[in-house]
Amino acid sequence: MRLLWLRRWGSVPRSQWIALAALCLVAVAAMVTTVWDGDVEYPFGMLVPLLLAVVFLDNRIMSWFIGVEIALVATIAVGWGQNAIEVACLVLVVLLCLLVLALVLRDRPIGVTARRGESMLVDLRDRILAQGQIPELPDRWLVESSLSSAGGSPFAGDFVVATTRERGRRLEMALVDVSGKGEAAGTRALQLSGAMGGLLGALPPDQFLSAANEYLLARRWAEGFATAVHLSLDLLTGDYEIRAAGHPPPVQRHAGSGRWELLPTEGMILGLVEGVQYDGVRGRLARGDALLLYTDGMVEEPRKDIDLGIDAMLGTTESLLRGSWDGMARRLTAAVGSRDDDRALMLVHRR
Incomplete structure (x- = not known):
């Protein structure tokens, strides 16, 4: 199992890991901004890091970011959700995350890295x-x-x-x-x-x-x-x-x-x-x-x-x-x- 893990993750470029860390920080910042402003009714600022991840992250590490994104959105829903409308907006963001995750698990090409691979x-x-x-x-x-x-x-x-x-x-x-x-x-x-x-x-x-x-x-x-x-x-x-x-x-x-x-x-x-x-x-x-x-x-x-x-x-x-x-x-x-x-x-x- 250790060899399989190294073979799968060891080939990911360092630049991709840096991009993953940066996008996780962006997602955390989006969560803090949403809670600080109290504007949970329209929490679509959480979509910004997701869109950036779709564009720039490799499929092999996209699932890591999706996990972080869903965890942050769930934190907002549980800790700061005020009513059903606010929670429904957050659920919509989670569903979009799950859609991207499904494409990744099926090895469907997405984003810039996918287009480079196709090229x-x-x-x-x-x-x-x-x-x-x-x-x-x-x-x-x-x-x-x-x-x-x-x-x-x-x-x-x-x-x-x-x-x-x-x-x-x-x-x-x-x-x-x-x-x-x-x-x-x-x-x-x-x-x-x-x-x-x-x-x-x-x-x-x-x-x-x-x-x-x-x-x-x-x-x-x-x-x-x-x-x-x-x-x-x-x-x-x-x-x-x-x-x-x-x-x-x-x-x-x-x-x-x-x-x-x-x-x-x-x-x-x-x-x-x-x-x-x-x-x-x-x-x-x-x-x-x-x-x-x-x-x-x-x-x-x-x-x-x-x-x-x-x-x-x-x-x-x-x-x-x-x-x-x-x-x-x-x-x-x-x-x-x-x-x-x-x-x-x-x-x-x-x-």
Whole structure:
């Protein structure tokens, strides 16, 4: 318990503790002023320190101030309340305090510090999206990726890394789903995307996921696992290799028959076991063929079998196709999948 207390409160900046002490003094001053003036009928001066706390205090210590505020308001009500109207005004202040406390306990973002946190997450998201930008490819290839966060959050734990090698002949792409949510997942995703971006262009395809697994193990994160799928595509011949680590199976659409084929990729989740080797599935994209690589948020929902989720995704893809693959990744992530989980998709189409 002592370690948990230190981990929770020890990370609060000193400036926040100073702000807490100052606002507690302001609240005491507001109470003394209210009692001294005898103007308890309109004790809304007690709202001033509460509003300041909402603006400037971190959620982690807001509950401390709310406790002080409620205690001071109760002191005024018991010791100096003159009639029902005066007490009702004080009760209103207490209810506002409890509303703020409820938001804090639910980890809802409030105040300036919350806006700074949201701004940081947006910056993390923009950096990850920049690292996953698809390189310029020949016109005969269409490659798209789309990310959608759970509940409209400004940040998603899924990300894409992509690069070309062999003088632009081979495309290397990886779609990754990092464990956890929120700010912690954001910082891990940013660090992992940078490392994977470096590994992707430096290692042979059969060594990429193994190296990513060792990197995650070395980090020793509390929630240090991730799932991933890696595609290595020859842009001249259409030959490809796909390896997966805990991801649902990729699917290929054969233009000649119009049928979808599930590619049997299996592999251990990244960051759990040392020395894992990942076997690849080889195939070829003929003219008109397409590949879909996606995270579990696209096909998994509570009390619903994943096979049914894959069938629903493929059926929606056919209904959205209408002769053109352009923009399909964005349309598909908006149409299917769980709204309570991050959703990500990579589309590769040989025109």
